[in-house]
Amino acid sequence: MIAEPPAQVLTTFGLTAHPPIAMDGSGLGGWRVGEVVLTMVPDRARAAWSATVRENLYVEGMRIARPIRATDGRYVVSGWRADTYVAGSPEPRHDEVVAVADRLHEALAKLERPRFLLQPPAPPFTDVDVFVAADRAAWEEHPMRSARAAGIAPPESEDGRQSVAVLSTLAGLRRPVELPSQVIHGDLFGTVLFAGAAAPAITDIVPYWRPASYGAAVTVVDALAWGGADEELIERWTDHPDWPQMLLRATMFRLAVHALHPRSTAGALPGLLRVVDQVRLLV
Template sequence: MLSEELGYSFNLSGKIVPLFGGQNTSVRVNNEAVLKPVDDVQHYEWLLTIIDMINPHGYRLSKPIRSTKGTFVSEGWVCTKFERGQDVNGLIKEKLHVSRLFHHDLSNINFKDFPQGDNPWVEGHRIAWQKGELPMEVNIEIRKIINKLLLKVNLKEQYNSQIVHADLAGNILFDDVLPPLIIDFSPTVAPVEYAEAILVCDCIAWQGSRVSNIDLLINNKYNKEMIVRAVVFRLAVEAIFSGKDFNRFIEQYYLFKPIIDFIE
């Protein structure tokens, strides 16, 4: 629960308004700032330090606000400046353009000490990259579906990996006047093509974009592999949340299945 003292720790006071989207845990204070609870202090201190350093061109970043103690995390909350923008379904070309600008700015970030954290999304990336396995409690039929998808890819010796935003489809906000705004940075270490594949697959499965938009992705030797890994990532996360509930999982599977059918 957001306390008055917490607001003061970020030099904020005023009306608190709940924000809907993502995990539905963020709040806005006046039109100044957005606060959200976090559970990994080390991860967010590292991440927000990176965001604070970037000087964006052609897009906007939701910049962090330090607490009165000089930290980015205070009492389990982080704070960013409130910026105008609306979530818009589709617009894949525009979102890919913003993605490429942002990932260019991230390309020189040293990720050697990146604190990965531990949550279903981190585990989903590990599964997608064949560095982890589904929990044993996951339904056996779900396991078969995901393992069958992973048979379509093989790990290569070398990838051009960097810090990427792995959840851009719904986290680029648009404004009639201002450049697009990137929010809720969900970082992982992977090729940029993987992040772009997640963006496009999410727009197709969740936002009603045509499956033919797959063709907007850069067509190189990693193209099919990155699409498969993007789908596995989303389905692995759903599998972790679904556990033994096959019906819940299969609803998500059918949203992503046209993508796999399209590239085969």
């Protein structure tokens, strides 16, 4: 079970009227306290940035969890953030999630690049560092260079080494992309919440600095690899700019995550390899 928020955190956020209730079954973790959700954050800078953006963000046809400030004005207290509770749970409504990506990225297009996205992975490596290295592997001239330069250990498992081999092969299929980069949400699959006919909801923004269509492509790759999406999902969104190249890079990103993340399991690779076969037919 996820660690319960300490009393000091509850007090600082002014959440002492209700007992914390674990949200283990939600798929997103955290603790519900009345109409507020407390969540441990993997990176304070990213959590504070997300809170600042979500505080006043408006996206038509979307519900957005708003941050709750602590009594002293902070967004993050002892590694915890607080947000308004939004009803719903992840559902395999894949086309709707891609549509969410498009609307959200249009709203985020004018944001400046957060400074923390310029920082390379650095020890002691956290999940954030692994995802930063994996993202760069999909775009840098020599895949995995950032991971090696940072000293992230190469995969020792057979499936991890296979991921690197396939990623290296896919790198040879990349072509120049001249799309502008912007802030995108790079982890929408499984985090968009649905509640019947209500508008879809998001509780966080996981930022990357890439073309908007890449964010949609990551969502499609995830849905195909692990969400049971039909193969026509790719075809239904071909109007996205440089779609084959975005799907190619999104697949490389997920292969790199699989290779680098210490909690990756061999069972996740077959789904990714099915996506590889589909993407190869497009590029």
